Amino acid sequence: MIVAIGTKNKAKTAAIQNVVNRYFEDASFEQFDARSNVSEQPFSHEETRQGAINRAVNTLQMSGADLSFGLEGGVQEVGDSMYCCNWGAIALKDGTVLTAAGAQFLLPEEIAEKLREGKELGPVMDDYTKQHDTRSNAGAVGVFTAGLIDRTEMFEHIVKLLIGQYLFLTK
Numbered sequence: 723m724i725v726a727i728g729t730k731n732k733a734k735t736a737a738i739q740n741v742v743n744r745y746f747e748d749a750s751f752e753q754f755d756a757r758s759n760v761s762e763q764p765f766s767h768e769e770t771r772q773g774a775i776n777r778a779v780n781t782l783q784m785s786g787a788d789l790s791f792g793l794e795g796g797v798q799e800v801g802d803s804m805y806c807c808n809w810g811a812i813a814l815k816d817g818t819v820l821t822a823a824g825a826q827f828l829l830p831e832e833i834a835e836k837l838r839e840g841k842e843l844g845p846v847m848d849d850y851t852k853q854h855d856t857r858s859n860a861g862a863v864g865v866f867t868a869g870l871i872d873r874t875e876m877f878e879h880i881v882k883l884l885i886g887q888y889l890f891l892t893k
């Protein structure tokens with residue numbers, strides 16, 4: 723089975739490959755820098771979900787794959803707090819799109835304020851941690867959970883939900 727990955731992000735790629743390899747012995751991968759066609763910093767569940775769908779669909783169109791994955795990170799205001807939210811999608815050749823959401827975790831107010839000013843979480847996290855490319859490594863989730871859950875593990879849960887839905891649909 724050929725699986726297309728709609729990102730070059732290391733943390734997302736590892737999540738897809740780890741989980742796909744667990745459930746499909748014959749998987750081979752193609753990778754594309756797919757467009758999400760939403761804001762650089764999605765600001766709601768709806769926009770984040772749409773970004774994941776667009777990435778999956780755009781990736782399938784660029785590839786010769788049987789199915790493709792799109793994963794997207796965003797933020798959502800709930801009450802007086804901002805949460806990082808995460809969505810994923812699988813696109814299939816027959817036009818079917820499956821979606822799933824994953825972890826949501828609280829962003830500290832000083833981070834939330836910067837996002838409300840229009841900044842993107844990626845560079846804000848690099849400033850905060852004084853590190854480079856947080857989004858491809860532990861991610862905001864790794865930083866704000868004291869390393870208990872990193873971005874790969876967080877996306878693995880979404881990929882597992884998506885593959886589970888795919889197996890249910892095709893059984």
Ligand SMILES: O=P(O)(O)OP(=O)(O)OP(=O)(O)OC[C@H]1O[C@@H](n2cnc3c(O)ncnc32)[C@H](O)[C@@H]1O
Pocket residue numbers: 728729730731734758762763764773793794795796806842843844845847856857858860861862863873
């Ligand atoms: O290469 P792609 O697949 O685009 O991966 P990305 O991390 O840049 O892009 P996302 O669309 O998933 O995330 C949207 C924005 O939020 C940032 N972001 C999301 N989750 C993050 C996290 O856990 N840690 C750091 N930045 C994050 C990310 O860097 C972007 O600026």
